Amino acid sequence: MTCQEAxxxxxxxxxxxxxxxxxxxxxxxxxICKSCTAFGRQMEFLRAACRSFPGDED
Amino acid sequence: MAAIDxxxxxxxxxxxxxxFAKLQLRNEAAAEDAVQETLLAAVTSGESFxxxxxxxxxxxxxLRNKIVDHIRRHAREPSIQAVNDEGEDTDFDALFAADGHxxxxxxxxxxxxxxxxxxxxxDVFEACMTLLPEKIARVFMMREFLGLETDEIxxxxxxxxxxxxxxxxxxxxxxxxxxxxxxxGDEPGGVRV
Numbered sequence: 001m002t003c004q005e006a007x008x009x010x011x012x013x014x015x016x017x018x019x020x021x022x023x024x025x026x027x028x029x030x031x032i033c034k035s036c037t038a039f040g041r042q043m044e045f046l047r048a049a050c051r052s053f054p055g056d057e058d
Numbered sequence: 059m060a061a062i063d064x065x066x067x068x069x070x071x072x073x074x075x076x077x078f079a080k081l082q083l084r085n086e087a088a089a090e091d092a093v094q095e096t097l098l099a100a101v102t103s104g105e106s107f108x109x110x111x112x113x114x115x116x117x118x119x120x121l122r123n124k125i126v127d128h129i130r131r132h133a134r135e136p137s138i139q140a141v142n143d144e145g146e147d148t149d150f151d152a153l154f155a156a157d158g159h160x161x162x163x164x165x166x167x168x169x170x171x172x173x174x175x176x177x178x179x180x181d182v183f184e185a186c187m188t189l190l191p192e193k194i195a196r197v198f199m200m201r202e203f204l205g206l207e208t209d210e211i212x213x214x215x216x217x218x219x220x221x222x223x224x225x226x227x228x229x230x231x232x233x234x235x236x237x238x239x240x241x242x243g244d245e246p247g248g249v250r251v
Contacts, residue, residue: 002154002157002158002159003154003158003159003160004151004153004154004158004159005158007153008227011226011227011230011231012223012227014226014230015201015208015223015226016207016208016209034163035159035160035163035164036164038163038164038165038166038167039160039164041166041167042164042165042167042234043230043234044170045167045170045173046202046230046233046234046237047202048170048174049170049173049174049179049183049237050199050202050203051202052174052180053078053081053180053183053184053203054074054077054078054081054180054184055174055175055177055179055180
């Protein structure tokens with residue numbers, strides 16, 4: 001699996017369940033790939049940002 | 059802890075609710091209506107809350123429902139409908155080299171909590187959301203701010219599943235790019251349009 005393929009799966013996993021085989025392939029890729037790990041964290045960050053918007057306005 | 063005075067506290071939370079609703083609906087009057095109904099529900103509910111945070115959580119849940127209701131009622135209008143001719147998800151191919159590796163490795167964004175506690179961050183994030191084309195923003199916000207499942211969103215907006223995925227992909231990639239440039243990158247604090 002290339003990073004280009006992996007990043008699309010990372011995004012897809014945010015919006016639904018991946019088929020098991022893709023899920024496992026992605027887990028393996030991310031385990032050995034620093035860049036895609038960072039990308040995955042960025043996607044998680046986006047979600048956290050949406051959840052906390054608009055923050056505390058006091 | 060004594061129960062808080064709901065009308066007073068609700069009035070205090072009004073600007074926060076309105077900011078959220080405006081971003082979602084991109085329509086001042088509709089946002090005002092949704093917030094008004096939400097506050098009314100709080101005042102007449104007879105519920106009691108131990109603190110402002112608890113009230114806020116409760117109000118946000120009601121407001122989300124009001125916004126979803128509004129979107130459902132208006133789902134057939136062209137301003138809300140997403141289009142089907144959005145193309146393929148190849149827009150971001152330039153991020154990758156020919157061999158499928160990242161052309162530029164994604165940056166480490168550090169401790170998320172630090173950004174989320176910064177008031178300025180929410181301004182930048184809001185500006186990035188506003189820069190998204192309306193139809194893309196609509197789908198993304200239904201997913202992330204209103205908490206709908208992807209299937210539900212496709213159904214509500216009558217768009218194909220594959221289009222839904224492409225739109226969500228595009229939204230996430232654009233927001234990432236916008237935050238990278240304007241918050242984590244060389245131009246922190248100001249959004250470049």
